[in-house]
Amino acid sequence: MSEDIMLKMGRLSRAPAPRQALLRTVVCPMSQEKLDSGLLLWFPSPNSFTGEDCLEMQVHGGLAVVTAILRSLNSFPSTRHATAGEFTKRAFMNGKLDLTEVEGLADVIHAETEAQRKQAFRQMAGELNAIYSSWREVIVKCTASVEAYIDFSEEENIEDGVIEEVKTSLNQLCHQLERHLVDGRRGQRLRDGVHIAILGRPNVGKSSLINYVSRRPVAIVSPIEGTTRDSIESFLDLNGYPIVMADTAGLRNTTDIVESQGVQRAVNRSKDADLLVVMLSVTDLESTDDLEREISGKVTLLIDEYMEVRDVSDKSIIIVINKVDMNPRINQQTSFCFDTTRGQITISSLEKQSVPVVFTSITQEQGLDAFISQLTGLVKSLCADPSTESPSFTQARHRDHLSNCLDSIGAALNSIDTDVVVTAECLRLACVEIGQISGKISTEDILDVVFKDFCIGK
Ligand SMILES: Nc1nc2c(ncn2[C@@H]2O[C@H](COP(=O)(O)OP(=O)(O)OP(=O)(O)O)[C@@H](O)[C@H]2O)c(=O)[nH]1
Ligand SMILES: [Mg+2]
Structure with missing residues (x-):
């Protein structure tokens, strides 16, 4: 759709080179009236912010110009105004950003001080996501080991020491989570003041x-x-x-x-x-x-x-x-x-x-x-020091999921010597909790909370 708009409003016979500014006269597709002269930027999928085909028009900002261009855009049957945060939501849906990066982007937009900007930028760049993804991988690996142990231990063709390894990994992860939770209040303070x-x-x-x-x-x-x-x-x-x-x-x-x-x-x-x-x-x-x-x-x-x-x-x-x-x-x-x-x-x-x-x-x-x-x-x-320290979480939402995750891992460790079926279930819960932070597992409720602060056009 955006390619069609570009060709008609920029009076082009074919799409220009991707991601290169092109100076064109922008016209109304119905009357061919010249509306303005401006830059067209073409971002074909998947190399755009949202991951979809995207056209950016840079035109003069006067009310009459913008109104005329919007009216012309409206003449295409399937166009409509974006809702607040819709671009970012599409980027998330298309796997371009995870939820912590989305929140980082919102914080970058709203940052009022230098330290806030630094912290938000690191989160937007995916540093927090990298930590949680690595922890999630540990849980997934432990779950797989426990499930293999449940399925195959009776046939005794499973390596010795699997459960001991799982215990060691989970204990280490508990320790990291606890430290992260203690430090996290500092990240929240930096975000909120x-x-x-x-x-x-x-x-x-x-x-x-x-x-x-x-x-x-x-x-x-x-x-x-x-x-x-x-x-x-x-x-x-x-x-x-x-x-x-x-x-x-x-x-x-x-x-x-x-x-x-x-x-x-x-x-x-x-x-x-x-x-x-x-x-x-x-x-x-x-x-x-x-x-x-x-x-x-x-x-x-x-x-x-x-x-x-x-x-x-x-x-x-x-x-x-x-x-x-x-x-x-x-x-x-x-x-x-x-x-x-x-x-x-x-x-x-x-x-x-x-x-x-x-x-x-x-x-x-x-x-x-x-x-x-x-x-x-x-x-x-x-506050967390955004220049040197490893990133802290910044939202109450993160803290809740992290402490639920920690509780589930604790329960997994408590049951591992007596009932590995319970352990596997606890680990699945832990995985869901940590997955909800990045949005790997998401519900409309979570998305509503994350996207509510965005402005239209982002
Ligand atoms: N000499 C002197 N007077 C001061 C100083 N700081 C404040 N004042 C005066 O002390 C008086 C009270 O100051 P405020 O800032 O209103 O005091 P406050 O603690 O907010 O008082 P409340 O609102 O009543 O609790 C004012 O007349 C100020 O000008 C100071 O360093 N030296
Ligand atoms: Mg006073």
């Missing part, structure tokens, strides 16, 4: 901080305690890494209904965050003799008062002591780290962490470079 919550008592400068980092006044700043009531989000590019920073209501006990809802929202937001910026003001520090102990005590108290230990157990924390301009003695301080292994911060779940402390004056623009550099370090450590 690291969630950061700023929390602290009223008036310490939380809104001032989000405004500084965002470089625009996203939140109202005022000397009145309890100015911020709602959580206010700002999506930002922090040195190439995506962050979603939330300013929150100051934590205090209050009888004001609206403010207490704000406090509850601040707590919820903090529970959901990957990273907490705990902010204090020097005006809240009573003595400067044992500053470290006082800061540690205040932070511990604040978190203990509003959250459970388990709420902070998986979070990174950075402490900001603001308004140092109001106490010249503290002003001399430079940043340091609490080593929680030495019990300087007594939140038991932070045992293995080092918590950086930075001193700032937002109004005087002091210490803010140190804050940004500490924050960037933590954000980077929470």
Whole structure:
């Protein structure tokens, strides 16, 4: 069909050389009226994005030109507008892309930061697919061995040690899957943004901080305690890494209904965050003799008062002591780290962490470079490094299939010494799960989820 369109609208007697730009006058096939002058690119099957015959017309983008060309295209009986993502869906159906590459392509289109673009590009280029395909092959091989063992073991013409080999392969695969699952949260964070919550008592400068980092006044700043009531989000590019920073209501006990809802929202937001910026003001520090102990005590108290230990157990924390301009003695301080292994911060779940402390004056623009550099370090450590690390999964969909696959392999290993028929069934399930990630095994539901974010024309 596209060849016919090309010949008629480009007034050609035969198809031009594939994949070479050809300057032609584009005409209406009915009236022969000249519509525009533009480039025709002919991609005969299978060497096109979709794998089907494809014609690309590069014409002037004005509304009248495009409308005239679309009207002419409509005069061919079997043409219609593509639906959103239809080109990519056809590419997938024709085996040009697997689902992880499709998702990578969507992420490349939507990438907002440099690190996101790198990660998406690697996924689009098939790196994740390569890993899952190799794992799937291991499962398929093990399934075949187990089935052969079931069919032939009684005749004893099967090699010794088959089951031992299967066990070794499956144990290795479990180990790889477990590691990949642990790392995977980092890939997801890079795709979706690291969630950061700023929390602290009223008036310490939380809104001032989000405004500084965002470089625009996203939140109202005022000397009145309890100015911020709602959580206010700002999506930002922090040195190439995506962050979603939330300013929150100051934590205090209050009888004001609206403010207490704000406090509850601040707590919820903090529970959901990957990273907490705990902010204090020097005006809240009573003595400067044992500053470290006082800061540690205040932070511990604040978190203990509003959250459970388990709420902070998986979070990174950075402490900001603001308004140092109001106490010249503290002003001399430079940043340091609490080593929680030495019990300087007594939140038991932070045992293995080092918590950086930075001193700032937002109004005087002091210490803010140190804050940004500490924050960037933590954000980077929470994300996958798309330049060096092996690719992480990027979607909850991947995680679900991977953990189901891991469960099935675990069940296969548990049954292998007692009932190999069960083992074979578990391995078949594991294979289905991992096959669903790449779309080797797909359902309309999965396809709908994957293609829903595409735009028309891709
Ligand atoms: N001296 C001094 N004042 C500051 C500094 N940072 C912020 N402020 C002032 O402190 C007051 C409170 O700042 P906000 O940013 O609104 O504080 P907040 O923590 O968001 O307060 P709530 O929304 O009430 O919880 C404002 O008047 C700011 O101008 C600083 O580094 N030094
Ligand atoms: Mg505020």
